[in-house]
Amino acid sequence: MIHVSPSPHYPGKSRTSSMMMRDVLIALIPCVLMAVYVFRSHAVFQIAVCVASCLASEAIFSLMRGKKIPLRDGSAAVTGVILALSLPWSAPWYVGVIGSFVAIGIGKIIYGGLGQNVFNPAMVGRAFVMINFPVALGASAYVSSGTGIHIITQATPLTAAKLTAQVSGLWPLFLGTCNGSLGEVSALACLIGGLYLCFRRTASWEIPAGIFLSVIILGGVANMVSIHKQITVLHHLFSGALFFGAFFIATDPVTSPLTPLGKWIFGIGLGFFIMMIRLFSGYPEGVMFAVLLMNGCVPIINRYTIPVPVGGPVPEKKVS
Amino acid sequence: MITHNIKAGRGDFKRGIHPPAQKQLSKDNPVVPLPLPQKVSVPVLQHTGAPCDSKVKPRQKVTLGELLGESTAFISAPIHAPVKGTVAMPAMTTLPNGRHMACIPIQSDSDSPDPKHVWDDLISFSWPKAGLDSYEAVTIVEDVKKAGIVGLGGAAFPTHVKLTWNEKKPVDVLLINGCECEPYLTNDDRLMMEASSSIVTGALLAARAVKVKTIMVAIEDNKPESIRKMRETADGTGIQIIPVHTKYPMGGERQVVPAVLGREVPTGGLPLDVGVVVINVGTASSIACAVIKKQPLTHRVITVTGRGVKQPNNLFVPIGISYKEAIDFCGGLTQDAKRVISGGPMMGFTIGDLETPITKGTSGVVVLTEQDLKDSDELNCIRCGRCVDVCPLNLVPTKIALSSKYRDWSQAKRHHLMACCECGCCAYICPSQIPLVQLIRLGKSLLPKEEKKGSLP
Ligand code: SF4
Ligand code: SF4
Numbered sequence: 001m002i003h004v005s006p007s008p009h010y011p012g013k014s015r016t017s018s019m020m021m022r023d024v025l026i027a028l029i030p031c032v033l034m035a036v037y038v039f040r041s042h043a044v045f046q047i048a049v050c051v052a053s054c055l056a057s058e059a060i061f062s063l064m065r066g067k068k069i070p071l072r073d074g075s076a077a078v079t080g081v082i083l084a085l086s087l088p089w090s091a092p093w094y095v096g097v098i099g100s101f102v103a104i105g106i107g108k109i110i111y112g113g114l115g116q117n118v119f120n121p122a123m124v125g126r127a128f129v130m131i132n133f134p135v136a137l138g139a140s141a142y143v144s145s146g147t148g149i150h151i152i153t154q155a156t157p158l159t160a161a162k163l164t165a166q167v168s169g170l171w172p173l174f175l176g177t178c179n180g181s182l183g184e185v186s187a188l189a190c191l192i193g194g195l196y197l198c199f200r201r202t203a204s205w206e207i208p209a210g211i212f213l214s215v216i217i218l219g220g221v222a223n224m225v226s227i228h229k230q231i232t233v234l235h236h237l238f239s240g241a242l243f244f245g246a247f248f249i250a251t252d253p254v255t256s257p258l259t260p261l262g263k264w265i266f267g268i269g270l271g272f273f274i275m276m277i278r279l280f281s282g283y284p285e286g287v288m289f290a291v292l293l294m295n296g297c298v299p300i301i302n303r304y305t306i307p308v309p310v311g312g313p314v315p316e317k318k319v320s
Numbered sequence: 321m322i323t324h325n326i327k328a329g330r331g332d333f334k335r336g337i338h339p340p341a342q343k344q345l346s347k348d349n350p351v352v353p354l355p356l357p358q359k360v361s362v363p364v365l366q367h368t369g370a371p372c373d374s375k376v377k378p379r380q381k382v383t384l385g386e387l388l389g390e391s392t393a394f395i396s397a398p399i400h401a402p403v404k405g406t407v408a409m410p411a412m413t414t415l416p417n418g419r420h421m422a423c424i425p426i427q428s429d430s431d432s433p434d435p436k437h438v439w440d441d442l443i444s445f446s447w448p449k450a451g452l453d454s455y456e457a458v459t460i461v462e463d464v465k466k467a468g469i470v471g472l473g474g475a476a477f478p479t480h481v482k483l484t485w486n487e488k489k490p491v492d493v494l495l496i497n498g499c500e501c502e503p504y505l506t507n508d509d510r511l512m513m514e515a516s517s518s519i520v521t522g523a524l525l526a527a528r529a530v531k532v533k534t535i536m537v538a539i540e541d542n543k544p545e546s547i548r549k550m551r552e553t554a555d556g557t558g559i560q561i562i563p564v565h566t567k568y569p570m571g572g573e574r575q576v577v578p579a580v581l582g583r584e585v586p587t588g589g590l591p592l593d594v595g596v597v598v599i600n601v602g603t604a605s606s607i608a609c610a611v612i613k614k615q616p617l618t619h620r621v622i623t624v625t626g627r628g629v630k631q632p633n634n635l636f637v638p639i640g641i642s643y644k645e646a647i648d649f650c651g652g653l654t655q656d657a658k659r660v661i662s663g664g665p666m667m668g669f670t671i672g673d674l675e676t677p678i679t680k681g682t683s684g685v686v687v688l689t690e691q692d693l694k695d696s697d698e699l700n701c702i703r704c705g706r707c708v709d710v711c712p713l714n715l716v717p718t719k720i721a722l723s724s725k726y727r728d729w730s731q732a733k734r735h736h737l738m739a740c741c742e743c744g745c746c747a748y749i750c751p752s753q754i755p756l757v758q759l760i761r762l763g764k765s766l767l768p769k770e771e772k773k774g775s776l777p
Contacts (some may be wrong), residue, residue, distance in 0.1 A: 008665060008667065008747050009670070015751050017702050112700075113700060115699070201706075255703075256703075258719070259708050259716065260708075302716075302719075306735055309715055310578075310584060310713045310714050314587050314737075315587065315588045
């Protein structure tokens with residue numbers, strides 16, 4: 001009857017990892033609603049495909065490894081929604097399926113499951129399909145005439161700005177009436193969900209803060225020295241997947257650093273690479289590659305941001 | 321010599337946690353002395369240091385406070401009879417920390433002074449607040465040593481060692497620790513409310529021993545009654561009462577010294593290294609008994625609490641009674657009682673055998689129920705960094721724990737494994753329910769052995 005176990009004896013009072021994953025799903029609701037509002041059935045279809053494939057992949061891979069299916073931790077569903085929201089509305093169903101399969105299989109399971117992976121699973125899946133199906137996911141995938149949905153007759157704002165020097169208004173960008181991937185259309189929706197996550201301390205606020213800081217500074221400098229003069233700092237902030245990436249992708253705890261200092265470095269570095277890709281590469285959008293790049297740096301960041309203990313390091317034993 | 325400026329703390333330390341305090345279960349219940357127990361069982365080791373050698377034989381008659389055992393080692397504390405009675409055959413017991421230890425059982429005489437007598441004596445005595453100049457430093461330390469006083473906050477380090485004046489380590493502040501940051505426990509809180517005079521006298525005497533003028537009493541601000549009472553009693557003695565923030569683990573020496581004085585205790589060092597001696601309020605009270613009345617430490621206040629106990633209460637008990645007797649006096653265990661903890665829930669030990677005797681370092685018994693313990697499965701570390709955000713010593717608990725688990729000693733050292741004070745904040749907050757402290761403890765016990773083997777750089 002009496003139960004013996006080591007201290008502390010105060011478990012279950014704080015939030016669990018599964019609850020944190022549930023928090024992320026809750027925070028994604030505004031983005032999902034916005035996506036459904038803008039893209040109608042395309043969005044519903046895309047999200048359903050990705051979530052179902054992610055859950056199925058997780059189940060299959062876990063069975064193959066002989067583990068019990070850890071679907072309860074909710075992380076596969078989170079990966080599914082994030083992947084779906086980062087794809088264009090027109091992506092064919094098999095893109096979602098393959099992307100999910102790669103995200104869970106290569107992005108997570110081969111490392112040993114949740115907590116072991118180095119790269120953000122959703123971004124691994126996204127990068128894989130992006131490289132293998134360039135046409136289905138390229139700039140033209142976002143544009144379609146004749147669907148009856150008004151906004152998808154435009155090019156995505158950053159592409160348009162880069163190629164044709166057409167600049168979208170800031171309000172449409174912010175509210176989400178411009179074209180883009182499912183989740184990135186509305187900076188406002190991302191902001192609402194993101195603030196919820198930071199407020200709940202499920203996401204570390206240092207990471208988005210670092211990203212915005214460096215995007216604002218670099219965007220400002222770029223604007224002054226007139227690279228793509230038509231794109232102002234605010235365009236950089238509100239367009240593309242920046243808000244979505246900053247709040248939902250970069251803050252994935254598993255693939256970001258541990259210490260507050262490390263988180264700042266991660267965020268600032270991420271912002272830096274996003275801007276470099278946006279300004280100097282052929283890709284209009286840089287969040288995905290920048291995230292993968294910085295994920296790779298996390299072990300090094302962790303290694304060099306070990307805090308000094310209160311009272312100083314452990315003294316070396318005197319050799320007697 | 322480095323001179324520190326006095327009182328530069330902010331009353332707080334960085335990071336830490338706010339676990340539910342649960343003190344309302346027992347904080348308003350005045351201390352009740354236990355009736356005379358039929359027998360007590362006094363372990364020969366109740367402190368940090370060397371065990372005592374028994375000085376009594378079976379069937380020998382002993383009086384209350386008579387010496388039962390002592391050791392010649394400097395870091396040790398003698399033990400004394402908590403009742404008048406007859407010594408029985410020596411027995412073995414398992415202390416809550418898992419050590420097997422001999423103990424001296426005593427069958428009490430019916431005419432032995434009972435705990436009520438000792439308690440009334442403690443609270444009704446008019447403890448002197450002035451005119452203590454006749455007590456020399458050396459005699460105070462000698463009396464404290466003879467009385468077998470150890471830290472009553474939990475660590476049970478022999479107090480005379482702390483009070484022994486050391487030329488090389490000048491002290492300028494005596495800090496009396498009345499924080500009591502562990503959830504549930506209210507024994508220090510009650511002692512401050514009911515026996516404040518003995519604490520004040522003990523503090524004045526301890527200050528004479530270590531030759532300091534500045535005495536401060538740190539009390540968490542969730543104990544306004546104690547703060548008021550201590551202020552009132554200490555009026556005119558120059559003792560300062562310092563309310564500090566309520567936060568776990570404020571009562572740790574590494575937290576309370578910076579909070580009150582703004583001085584950081586060096587890792588691997590002691591408060592003494594920054595000119596501070598820290599003693600618990602209960603310890604101060606026993607110093608007064610030892611020096612003024614030559615009474616050894618044989619009784620203490622404990623809190624018996626938690627939802628697994630029918631009537632949580634604060635008790636004044638002779639050392640050596642069993643946990644069972646204390647719990648039974650409080651109405652016994654409830655149906656759903658699940659885990660019995662010696663000390664507080666953050667750093668205490670679980671007890672498997674309720675016949676285990678209560679020792680000098682036992683600050684309380686907390687019984688948790690099934691519901692309190694409703695825990696979920698352990699998951700993988702999701703590297704969320706929550707543990708980093710709460711570690712009061714600014715460590716990276718997940719890294720230390722996992723490198724201990726996988727025996728990666730160079731990584732463990734890089735992350736300052738040995739600096740951890742095992743406060744448990746990290747394991748409390750961890751969303752994946754990883755037993756961080758358990759793993760860290762394992763590492764702390766293995767690393768020195770590995771180093772000795774010379775297998776490490
Ligand atoms: S709190 Fe737990 S899950 Fe989070 S980093 Fe620390 S050990 Fe890992
Ligand atoms: S690592 Fe040690 S000192 Fe830090 S929170 Fe955990 S137990 Fe406390």
